[in-house]
Structure formats: C-alpha cells, structure tokens
Amino acid sequence: MPAFSLLPRPAELATGAYDGLVLTPSTRIDADSAARGTEAWLRAELGAATGLPFPRGDGESAQIRLSVDAAAGLGTEGYRLIVDGEGALIVGNDPAGVFYGAQTLRQLLPPDAFRRAPLAGAAHWTLPSVRVTDRPRFAWRGCMLDVARHFMPKHGLLRFIDLLAMHKLNVLHLHLTDDQGWRVEIKRYPRLTEVGAWRAESQVGAGQPPVYDGRPHGGFYTQDDIREIVAYAAARHITVVPEIDIPGHSQAAIAAYPELGEGDPVDVGRDWGVIETVLNVSDTTLDFYRGVFDEVLELFPSRYVCVGGDECPKKQWRTSETAQRRIREEGLADEDELQSWFIRQFDAYLAERGRRLLGWDEILEGGLAEGATVLSWRGTEGGIAAARAGHDVVMCPTATSYLDYRQSADPDEPVPVGTVLTTADVYTADPVPPELAASGADRVLGAQVNVWTEHMDTPRSVDFMVFPRLSAFAETVWTRDTREYAEFWPRLRDHLRRLDALGVEYRPPAGPLPWQRRPGVAGWSPRS
Known part of the structure; x- marks a missing residue:
C-alpha cells in the first residue's frame, strides 16, 4: 500500500526528510486541554489495533503532541500534521x-491500524515523515440516514457514526x-412508540402489485439512547440533525393518535412510496407537534432541526372542512399555500428558541418560511431558487x-x-451548481x-449501498482543488483495505458478491 493513500485528499502534502516515527511501548501522547478529547480517541483507537499503551506524556517528552491554536492561520476545522x-x-x-489531523495520522499507518485488536506477528508501526496542511471546502459535509423505514439498532448506528468520522x-x-415508523421516544405521547414504532409487515421491493414479507418490524431509541448517540457523535465532531416529518409522511403518528389525521384510523404504513395520509x-x-418538538429540542442541541415538508399530497385537504376553513381564515390561495402556512408555524416556533428550520425543497411551494434552510433534492433547481x-x-x-x-446497470444489483x-x-459531481458560480x-x-x-433491511445492506460511494463523496465535500477520478481511484482502492479491516461489507468494484444480491426482488426505474 503506498504511503500516502490519504482520503479525502489533503490540500498540501509533502514528504519529509526523516526516517519517520516508530511507535513503541514507550511512545507517549500529550495534548493541551482543548485537544484532550482527540487524545483519548487516538489512544483508544491506536491502542486497540497495535496493543501499545500510549501513556500520557508531559509536554516536550511526548512523541505525539496535539494542540489547538486559533492563531495558526489554518481556517475553520483546519489542521497541520508534521511527522519528523x-x-x-x-x-x-x-x-x-x-x-481530523488525528484521522489523517491514522491513515498514515497500515490498514491494520483500523482493526479492533492487534494481529499476531504484526510488523512494526511506523509513521512516515510528512507535512500535511489541510482544511475542508464546505462547512456542511453530511449524510442522511433513514432509520424510520428500517430501524438501525443503536450499536449499528454508533458504528455508522465512526465511519462518517x-x-x-x-x-x-x-x-x-x-x-412506516416512529423511532424516538416522546414521553408526553407514549403511543408514538408503543404503536407508531411497529408495523405488521413490510413491502419487499418495489414491484406491482406489492409483495409483503409477513414479518413484523420495529424499534425505537429511548431518550437516553438519543443522548448517548448525540454525545458519541459530538465527541467525533459530528452534529446530529433530527428530522420529524410534517405534514406528510406522518402515518405512523396518525396510527398512534388518530385525531391527528384527516380520515379514518390507519395502521402504521407497510408500503413504500408517497402515501395520501x-x-x-x-x-x-x-400544539401536539409543538409538544413533540419541545422534547426533541431537549435531546438534540443542533442549530438545525428538519421538519421534512416533502411529498405532502393535498387530496385529503381538498375535501377537508378543517383545511378549507383554515385556507379561508388565513387568506391563503390554495392547498400549496396551506402547506407553506403549516411549515411557517414551526419556522416561528424554532426561531423563538434559537434554532433554524431545515426542510426538503417542497417547502418552497406556496412561499418559503423566512428562516428556512433548503435541502435541494429534486435536482438542483430548488437550491438555485432558494439561494437566489x-x-x-x-x-x-x-x-x-x-x-x-x-x-x-447490471441485473445482479440488489433491488435496483x-x-x-x-x-x-x-465523485465528479460538484455541490455548487454552475448557475450559482457567479x-x-x-x-x-x-x-x-x-x-x-426502504430496500436496506440490515446494516449489511446499508454497508453495500453506502460504500465506497460515501468515500467518494467525502472527498467531494472536503477537497478544494480540482479533482480527477483517475487520480482518486488508486487511493480509493487502497482505502478499501481500511474498510476491510473495519469489517465494512462494501460493494466490490467488480460487482456484488453472490450473497449481496436479491434475485427476484423487483426495483423501479424513473419514467421516461
């Protein structure tokens, strides 16, 4: 493995003139008070893989030193790593x-540095002599994980956080x-998880007519689970942004509390796609959802709170006396403006509490809430309009x-x-549309x-669909310089060995392995 298959690629990388640093039982780590969290993380991760104790040093006596210096001119989230x-x-x-500098340091070691226990007869651990200066291109480098359709148990979610970090x-x-599910405990509304966290069965694939597995599915995070998840992520400098969907994508809540809905009582959804409820x-x-968000805000310190706002069918509102009366009373033009009015109620609620509303680009329809931030998913048009x-x-x-x-396009891809x-x-996609360049x-x-x-019912299937594409995305949002896939590919190939050491069941470059396929399970393609 080449010495410098770093991913994402740093802004500046130079080879040093020294032999490097050999890690031994006497290698010490020291950190100033602001870097103590990373010191503990680095000792735990490298200690597990190498079997070395990495005792705490005392200033200049330490071989690995970590410090924060806002006057170093490195920029937000920037770092400098020197091995000499x-x-x-x-x-x-x-x-x-x-x-992030410590993450780069770990990548300078062989892939076995990502294991949870040392291998017998392992070679010496040597950090090559380098000088790296780096900082990210974007402040928001994110991944949305849907735990509503298929619940990811807490231990799997913590592992996923480590992979993001x-x-x-x-x-x-x-x-x-x-x-299809409500996954967070809300103490004042216990039926949200007593009822809403469980469905009788799940649709398998996307074929029509739908096929079901006949197997109950469910799960939720307690409030203490959420506190643990948020703290675990924060220790790795990851902000957890919660999404509580309104006013569409809410059938699980309505199943738990039918008075929230517009029609007859319903069960927790078992079908994929857009549901009319x-x-x-x-x-x-x-008031019910203000109560929900009161507890959500206590659990998640994130500045941003997502309210969804996407794929909200208007059929029930068109025949609803309550909805039509609200349209008249508020002087709204139609049901699109009614959805915008609904979202604005929570924009004001969040703003009063020092938070910011985040929503999918449908919140642009009928007028955008004043403080809203837009997730542009239906192409780039929504993002362009919102930015302008x-x-x-x-x-x-x-x-x-x-x-x-x-x-x-291979037919062996699972649930295509x-x-x-x-x-x-x-990798080659640029987050900034050319229309906004000027x-x-x-x-x-x-x-x-x-x-x-919807079609990832186990953490193994999440691994397959996410990696190595997430590795490519990470460089897209981190690296500022011009990127070429031909240059990236050899580094990614080497990076896969790190994922192997971690036990990540990524999609192999040659295609899915036999047990990663889902023969006979139908997918869907966009209409031409």
Missing part, C-alpha cells in the same frame, strides 16, 4: 481540526419518523446523492431502483448524501 525526527505534531485551528464528515441527518391543520395538531432568494442551501440532488439508487449512480458519478455560491452550506432504507 522529533515525533508527530498535530495543530488544529479548533478541536475539530485536531481530530473516519471520512471527516460532520453532519448526521437522522430521519426519525415517517409513514397527512396531518390535519387544526390548532390541536399544531437569500436562503441557505444544502445540496443533495437525487441523481448524484441518493445512495439507495442502483450502482450499475432509480437511475445508475456509480462511485465515479458521486452569485449565490456563498449560500451553499455544503452537501449531503441520502440513505433511504
């Missing part, structure tokens, strides 16, 4: 920068509620960001949905990839 004849030094602009991503957008627009429903209107944007268009989409999205496609690019906070799990 005196040892290894990581200086970060902030604690996050130190952490390894790739220097810093936002986990956690999709917690949908038609929506929330009513009564004051009672608004003075709103912040996170780019995640389906064609380049949806990791549930098929990875090739959407258009083909290869690793190269993810004006508006500053409104693009960054980008994220989205992992919708």
Whole structure:
C-alpha cells in the first residue's frame, strides 16, 4: 500500500526528510486541554489495533503532541500534521481540526491500524515523515440516514457514526419518523412508540402489485439512547440533525393518535412510496407537534432541526372542512399555500428558541418560511431558487446523492431502483451548481448524501449501498482543488483495505458478491 493513500485528499502534502516515527511501548501522547478529547480517541483507537499503551506524556517528552491554536492561520476545522525526527505534531485551528489531523495520522499507518485488536506477528508501526496542511471546502459535509423505514439498532448506528468520522464528515441527518415508523421516544405521547414504532409487515421491493414479507418490524431509541448517540457523535465532531416529518409522511403518528389525521384510523404504513395520509391543520395538531418538538429540542442541541415538508399530497385537504376553513381564515390561495402556512408555524416556533428550520425543497411551494434552510433534492433547481432568494442551501440532488439508487446497470444489483449512480458519478459531481458560480455560491452550506432504507433491511445492506460511494463523496465535500477520478481511484482502492479491516461489507468494484444480491426482488426505474 503506498504511503500516502490519504482520503479525502489533503490540500498540501509533502514528504519529509526523516526516517519517520516508530511507535513503541514507550511512545507517549500529550495534548493541551482543548485537544484532550482527540487524545483519548487516538489512544483508544491506536491502542486497540497495535496493543501499545500510549501513556500520557508531559509536554516536550511526548512523541505525539496535539494542540489547538486559533492563531495558526489554518481556517475553520483546519489542521497541520508534521511527522519528523522529533515525533508527530498535530495543530488544529479548533478541536475539530485536531481530530481530523488525528484521522489523517491514522491513515498514515497500515490498514491494520483500523482493526479492533492487534494481529499476531504484526510488523512494526511506523509513521512516515510528512507535512500535511489541510482544511475542508464546505462547512456542511453530511449524510442522511433513514432509520424510520428500517430501524438501525443503536450499536449499528454508533458504528455508522465512526465511519462518517473516519471520512471527516460532520453532519448526521437522522430521519426519525415517517409513514412506516416512529423511532424516538416522546414521553408526553407514549403511543408514538408503543404503536407508531411497529408495523405488521413490510413491502419487499418495489414491484406491482406489492409483495409483503409477513414479518413484523420495529424499534425505537429511548431518550437516553438519543443522548448517548448525540454525545458519541459530538465527541467525533459530528452534529446530529433530527428530522420529524410534517405534514406528510406522518402515518405512523396518525396510527398512534388518530385525531391527528384527516380520515379514518390507519395502521402504521407497510408500503413504500408517497402515501395520501397527512396531518390535519387544526390548532390541536399544531400544539401536539409543538409538544413533540419541545422534547426533541431537549435531546438534540443542533442549530438545525428538519421538519421534512416533502411529498405532502393535498387530496385529503381538498375535501377537508378543517383545511378549507383554515385556507379561508388565513387568506391563503390554495392547498400549496396551506402547506407553506403549516411549515411557517414551526419556522416561528424554532426561531423563538434559537434554532433554524431545515426542510426538503417542497417547502418552497406556496412561499418559503423566512428562516428556512433548503435541502435541494429534486435536482438542483430548488437550491438555485432558494439561494437566489437569500436562503441557505444544502445540496443533495437525487441523481448524484441518493445512495439507495442502483450502482450499475447490471441485473445482479440488489433491488435496483432509480437511475445508475456509480462511485465515479458521486465523485465528479460538484455541490455548487454552475448557475450559482457567479452569485449565490456563498449560500451553499455544503452537501449531503441520502440513505433511504426502504430496500436496506440490515446494516449489511446499508454497508453495500453506502460504500465506497460515501468515500467518494467525502472527498467531494472536503477537497478544494480540482479533482480527477483517475487520480482518486488508486487511493480509493487502497482505502478499501481500511474498510476491510473495519469489517465494512462494501460493494466490490467488480460487482456484488453472490450473497449481496436479491434475485427476484423487483426495483423501479424513473419514467421516461
């Protein structure tokens, strides 16, 4: 493995003139108070893989030194890593920068540095002599994980957070509620998890007529689980952004509390796709969700809170006396403006509490809430319109960001949905649309990839669909310089050995292995 298969590629990398630093039982780590979190993380990770104790040093006596220096001119989340004849030094602009420098230091070691226990007869551990200076291109480097469609147990989610951190991503957008499940405990409304966290069965694939597995599915995170998840992510400089969907994608909540809906009582959804069931627009429903968000805000310190706002059918509202009365009373033009009015109630609620509303680009329809930030998923048009209107944007268009989409045109791809999205496609996409290059690019906070799990029913299937495409995305949002896939590919090939050491069941470059296929399970393709 070449010495410098670093991923994402750093801004500046130079080979030093020294022999490097050999790690031994006497190698010490020291950190100033602001870098102590990374010191503990590095000792635990490298100690597990190498079997070395890495005792705490005392200033200059330590061979590995970590510090924060905001005056070093490194930029937000930036770092400098120097390995020379005196040892290894990581200086970060902030604690996050130190952490990213430590991630780079780990990549300078062989892939076995990513294992959980040392291998018998392992070779010496040597850090090569280098000088790296680096900082990210975007402030928002995210991944949306849908745990509503298929629940990911807590231990799997913590592992997923580690994988995001390894790739220097810093936002986990956690999709917690949908038609098919409610995954977070809300103490004042216990039926949300007693009823809403469980469905009788699940649709298998996307064929018509639908086929079901006859197997109950469910799960949820307790509030203590959420506190643990948020703290675990924060220690790795990842912000967890919660999503509670309103006013569509809410059938699980309506199954638990039928008074929230517009029609007859319903069960938790078992079908994929857009479901007609929506929330009513009564004051009672608004108060109910304010109560939900009161508890959500206590659990998630994130500045941003996602309310969904996407794929909200208007059929029930068109025949609803409550909805039509609200349209008249508020002087609204139609049901699109009614949805915008509904979203604005929570924009105001969040703003009063020092938070910012995040929503999918449908929140543009009928007028955008004043403080809203837009997730542009239906192409780039929504993001362009929002940026030109003075709103912040996170780019995640389906064609380049949806990791549930098929990875090739090969019929062996499991549950082949959407258009083909290869690793190269993810890598070569630029989060800033050319239409915003001259004006508006500053409104693009960054980008994220989205992992919708209708067809990913286990963590193994999530591994297959996410990697190595997430590795490519990580470089897209981190590296500022011109990127060429031909240059990236050899480094990715080497990076796969790190994923092997971690036990990540990624899609092999040659295609799915036999047990990664789903023969006979139908997918879907966009209409021509």
